[in-house]
Amino acid sequence: MNAKRQLLLVRLVAWAGAAAPLLWMIYRIFLGEGLGADPTAELTHWSGFTATTLLVVGLAITPVRRITGWNSIQKVRRMIGLWAFFYATIHVAVYAALDQALALDFILEDVLTRPFTLVGAAAFLLLIPLAVTSTRGWIRRLGKNWVRLHWLVYPAAVLAVLHYELGQKTDFTRAPVTMAVVLAALLGARVWLAMRKRAAASARGTRARPSEG
Amino acid sequence: MLINPKKPWDDIPSSEITPEDVYLNRREFLGAAVGAAGLATIRPEAVAAAIRRRAGLQDPEVPAIVSMGEELRDDATEWRHVTGHNNFYEFGTDKRDPARNAGSFQPAPWSVRIEGECENPGDYALEDLIRPGEVEDRIYRFRCVETWSMVVPWRGVPLRNVISRAAPTNNARYVRFETVFRPEEMPGQNAPILPWPYVEGLRLDEATNLLAMLVTGVYGRDLPNQNGAPLRLIVPWKYGFKSIKSIVKISFVEEMPLNTWQEMQPNEYGFFANVNPEVDHPRWSQAREKPLPSPFRSRDTELFNGYAEQVGHMYAGMDLARWY
Known part of the structure; x- marks a missing residue:
């Protein structure tokens, strides 16, 4: 398979994977059993979980590429990040419009007084500039600063996973723990890769190039 | 020639005849x-x-005669939601798990142990505990600590009737309830999500309040397994987790029992758990509630879930923010 076709395949798989939760939800609402007695809770958990998962998957791409040498997967990282932002936007919209019934005083009180909501809101706010500057034009305009700005995806992912943990009532055993462990492993891998690169660079007597973020 | 008056079709028992409407x-x-x-x-x-x-x-209708809550009749939450959206971790933590996983639970035969500071301890068959003549239907508000709410027509007996037959002694200050522990029938109990078995408690005056009910049915039918068959508590002025399900033990005790959720997360869940719009959960506001299946959390929460008149006197002078 030539590189072009391989890239097309990777794009297709990533796109299908990121769109699948949306298609599944549309199926459930319009053709399946519906969302049961508490549609707001269903939509909230579904969108929040999907957004956080995609953020973590997006962070996994660089380490996986370095380790496996599958360079083509780097090309879908931005798209996965945008899908994560899409689900996060649904999450916030459901919270504000349905759960809080657009009562701004309650929303403000919730965000400002409760760590659970504050952490989630902070994660979403960090993602906004990243989504806005994800176009080719902005990449060109910002140059090296683009990489620096998009480093914000790390704190955003950490806050999103923390928000997920804080939302748990009792189930600390399965998905939330898995998510936290995967995120910690990915961050560890990045640190390790950066250290190795720096060591190699200093061995060659040259300065390490700035990380690609 | 013998005339047999019996026709061949006379041998067909009437039970096998297809009813006319089905035939048509x-x-x-x-x-x-x-x-x-x-x-x-x-x-x-x-x-x-x-x-x-x-x-x-x-789906069943709300019983024609109810002894309390007639004014809530038109607000009754549909049967499919009452029986399809349950917090009953013994059958799983998702709201739909209980309806999916409770099928093999055996609610009969059932016996309840009454013990502790009372004059008539013993093991009572459910039929002896719940006297048919005392059974009534009442429509109550139901408010979950997670902010969703329902309106449910319960069937059962006043808890005070059962308590008076047990005859608690002067040492009895609290009533402690325990859920059955059957991990082979309750898949959730195989995981350490909560310290099993589930425990709840009431102060004796709360337990003998007119509103407190031992419930055996909903919508005029026997309780489905996912709703806490065959016997559960309903204390409508408290958050739903106080209304313990599938009760096998009722103990009269001197000390305040440690209820399961308080044991799990004492900063989030207390012993009293009275519905109160002023006292927030650490992670969310309790000022408003979501009357299911509405998607909006837009109904104002009422103090004691709207039952202040009947229960408020029990908490006079008590700091409700401290005793949450």
Whole structure:
């Protein structure tokens, strides 16, 4: 398979994977059993979980590429990040419009007084500039600063996973723990890769190039 | 020649005769079956509903006579939500898990142990504990600590009737309740999500309040397993987790029992758990509630879930923010 076709395949798989939760939800609402007695809770958990998962998957791409040498997967990282932002936007919209019934005083009180909501809101706010500057034009305009700005995806992912943990009532055993462990492993891998690169660079007597973020 | 007055069709017992309406509707029935088969590939709930209708299994109505809560009749939450959206971690943590996983639970025969500071301890069969003549239907608000709410027509007896027969002694200050522990029938109990078995408690005056009910049914039917069959508590002025399900033990005790959720997360859940719009959960506001299946959390929460008149006197002078 030539590189072009391989890239097309990777794009297709990533796109299908990121769109699948949306298609599944549309199926459930319009053709399946519906969302049961508490549609707001269903939509909230579904969108929040999907957004956080995609953020973590997006962070996994660089380490996986370095380790496996599958360079083509780097090309879908931005798209996965945008899908994560899409689900996060649904999450916030459901919270504000349905759960809080657009009562701004309650929303403000919730965000400002409760760590659970504050952490989630902070994660979403960090993602906004990243989504806005994800176009080719902005990449060109910002140059090296683009990489620096998009480093914000790390704190955003950490806050999103923390928000997920804080939302748990009792189930600390399965998905939330898995998510936290995967995120910690990915961050560890990045640190390790950066250290190795720096060591190699200093061995060659040259300065390490700035990380690609 | 012997004339036999008996016709061949006289041998057919009447029970085997197809009822006329079914006979007349046979084409419709076949049509529905074919239609259902077609629909089955896309919409299982529609098929289930069609089959239930065909079988004459309509969702039940609110009983015609209720002894309390007549004013809530039109607000009653649909049967499918009351029996399809449950917090009953013994059967799983998802709201739909109980309806899915409670099928093999055996609610009969059932006996309840009454013990502790009382004059009539012992093991009582459910039939001896719940006297048919005392059973009544009441429509109550139900408010979960997670902010969703329902309106439910319960069937049961006042808890005070059972307590007075047990005859608590002067040492009895609290009533402690315990859920059955059957990990082979309750899959959730195989995981350490909560310290099993589930425990709840009431102060004796709360337990003998007129509103406190031992419930055996909902919508005029026996409790489905996912709703806490065959016997559960309902204390409508408190958050739902106080209303312990599938009760096997009732103990009269001197000390305040440590209820399961307080044991799990004492900063989030207390012993009293009275519905109160002023006292927030650490992670969310309790000022408003979401009357299911509405998607909006837009109804104002009422102090004691709207039962202040009947229960408020028990908490006079108490700091409700401290005793949450």
